[in-house]
Amino acid sequence: MKLLIAGGGTGGHVFPALAIAREWLARGKEREVVLVGTERGIEMKLVPQAGLPLETLRVAGLKGKSGATLFRNLTMLVPAMFDARRVLRKHKPVAAFGVGGYAAGPMLLATWLGAVPNIIFEPNAEPGLTNKLLARLSKRIATGYAISARAWGKKAVVTGCPVRPEFFSIAPRKPGNPLRLLITGGSQGALPINRALVDSMDPGRTLLFAAPGPLRLRKLPPLAAPGSSFRSAGPPTAINCATRRKWRAPAQDASLPSPS
Numbered sequence: 192m193k194l195l196i197a198g199g200g201t202g203g204h205v206f207p208a209l210a211i212a213r214e215w216l217a218r219g220k221e222r223e224v225v226l227v228g229t230e231r232g233i234e235m236k237l238v239p240q241a242g243l244p245l246e247t248l249r250v251a252g253l254k255g256k257s258g259a260t261l262f263r264n265l266t267m268l269v270p271a272m273f274d275a276r277r278v279l280r281k282h283k284p285v286a287a288f289g290v291g292g293y294a295a296g297p298m299l300l301a302t303w304l305g306a307v308p309n310i311i312f313e314p315n316a317e318p319g320l321t322n323k324l325l326a327r328l329s330k331r332i333a334t335g336y337a338i339s340a341r342a343w344g345k346k347a348v349v350t351g352c353p354v355r356p357e358f359f360s361i362a363p364r365k366p367g368n369p370l371r372l373l374i375t376g377g378s379q380g381a382l383p384i385n386r387a388l389v390d391s392m393d394p395g396r397t398l399l400f401a402a403p404g405p406l407r408l409r410k411l412p413p414l415a416a417p418g419s420s421f422r423s424a425g426p427p428t429a430i431n432c433a434t435r436r437k438w439r440a441p442a443q444d445a446s447l448p449s450p451s
Contacts, residue, residue: 197298198290199228208290210353248274250293275301303328
């Protein structure tokens with residue numbers, strides 16, 4: 192009994208997909224899973240690291256594109272549908288689960304055409320383009336927020352966001368001085384969000400750890416914007432969460448500043 196999970200591109204799509212895959216597999220030895228993404232997404236690294244099978248589609252994004260780029264990406268929908276049908280014939284899933292991102296569109300359209308029941312997951316209050324297009328084709332819609340569930344009506348269920356088990360295995364840690372705060376927000380660790388939080392912190396009482404995403408990692412140090420008044424008990428530390436998927440307490444990790 193195999194579940195197909197489609198989507199990816201960024202951690203916001205891939206990490207929920209991994210959590211769903213693990214939970215599905217944990218509920219019975221007869222269960223199998225396959226994830227579907229693109230060759231350019233972060234799933235190319237994270238899914239094999241998790242020991243899960245990955246199929247890829249030839250597809251690219253449409254939102255925010257124009258001119259020649261938009262035309263080229265539109266023409267890629269044809270080979271993407273051929274790829275999606277090939278994946279269906281190969282794996283014969285009993286159901287499909289879309290987590291958003293480029294690959295989810297053609298893959299879930301193919302499951303709908305093939306009469307495979309499908310569900311989409313929307314973690315945001317404002318749905319993304321792919322899920323807006325797929326909502327009418329889906330049997331059910333799982334949402335992270337009640338506001339998006341109300342917009343979709345009876346088809347939607349508020350489930351919250353899937354969380355990987357690593358987060359539940361971390362021992363509780365009492366707040367100390369300096370206060371240690373992990374920043375993670377926005378698509379691929381949006382730079383304005385990280386900088387705004389850095390600049391708003393108490394300069395003497397807070398030690399920040401930022402999760403900017405792999406593309407931002409090379410551009411951030413130092414994280415604080417030019418002219419920032421930020422002075423913490425230690426410098427902001429960029430953590431590549433694409434490589435280190437498990438957050439650990441700083442005292443346990445030699446690569447992070449030790450407690451003062």
